[in-house]
Amino acid sequence: MMSLSEEARLEQFLALLRAYVNRQHLVLQAVQELRPHRLRLAILLQDPSAPTSEIARLAETPESTTERGYWGSNNQWRYAFHGRGCRITHTASGETIDWDMPDVLTFDVYFFTRWLRWAASNRHDAALLAEALPLEQPEQATLEAILGELTNRGILRPVSGSAGTKYTLLTGHDLADQPATQPTSSHMTEVR
Numbered sequence: 001m002m003s004l005s006e007e008a009r010l011e012q013f014l015a016l017l018r019a020y021v022n023r024q025h026l027v028l029q030a031v032q033e034l035r036p037h038r039l040r041l042a043i044l045l046q047d048p049s050a051p052t053s054e055i056a057r058l059a060e061t062p063e064s065t066t067e068r069g070y071w072g073s074n075n076q077w078r079y080a081f082h083g084r085g086c087r088i089t090h091t092a093s094g095e096t097i098d099w100d101m102p103d104v105l106t107f108d109v110y111f112f113t114r115w116l117r118w119a120a121s122n123r124h125d126a127a128l129l130a131e132a133l134p135l136e137q138p139e140q141a142t143l144e145a146i147l148g149e150l151t152n153r154g155i156l157r158p159v160s161g162s163a164g165t166k167y168t169l170l171t172g173h174d175l176a177d178q179p180a181t182q183p184t185s186s187h188m189t190e191v192r
Contacts, residue, residue, distance in 0.1 A: 013146050014155065020097075020115050021107055021169050027099040030071045030079055031086050037061045042084055042101035093122060106159055106168045113143065 031039050041058040044050040068080045070091075077088040085100035095118055098111040147167060150156040159166035 010146065010149060014150065016116065016119070017107070017112065017150075017169065020112050021105060023095075023097045023115070024099045024104050024107065026077070027086050027088050027097050028104045030077065030088055031101065034065045034069075034071060034079065034086075035063065035081065038081070039101055046102065094118065095122070100166070103168060105171065106166055109143065109147070109165050109167070 028039075037058050041055065044055050044058065068078070071077045071079045071088065076091055078091055079086060079088045083100070085098060087096060087098040089096045096114060098108065098114070100106070100108060144164070147156060147164075151158060151167070155170055156167040157170055158164060159168060
């Protein structure tokens with residue numbers, strides 16, 4: 001079983017992960033305002049029964065905005081569309097939130113790690129971050145162990161075909177409701 005401090009560390013990591021996933025809603029809002037057809041296209045591309053005529057129509061829809069620009073009530077976010085996603089960066093704080101469409105509860109581990117580094121350097125949630133991961137550079141083994149533990153508890157689900165780089169945060173799950181798994185070489189208890 002996990003020790004109390006490891007359990008607390010896992011709780012803190014989950015709090016940061018939830019904060020990041022919640023921040024992805026800002027990117028969703030930007031996409032809905034700037035290029036709503038891209039979101040609809042991403043949804044249809046995941047549906048094998050989607051009409052190909054609708055997919056073709058959306059794929060050929062002319063863009064009404066530039067690939068990069070500014071968004072927000074005061075243009076406080078710089079946006080950049082890329083592949084299947086969009087990245088926004090706050091012009092004052094430098095916070096970057098990157099999201100691949102269409103599921104707002106799915107996150108990319110690289111994007112999340114980059115946000116953690118920003119949070120650490122800007123002292124946002126610094127106490128939580130200091131406990132959850134090393135501040136300088138989250139060790140890959142530590143991150144994999146934490147993600148593995150959250151997956152084993154049914155809090156995260158790996159995205160099929162992503163080779164462990166994308167996960168979906170399942171709603172309605174708290175650590176208190178999930179039993180700790182027995183430690184293996186891929187769990188937090190092995191990582192100090």
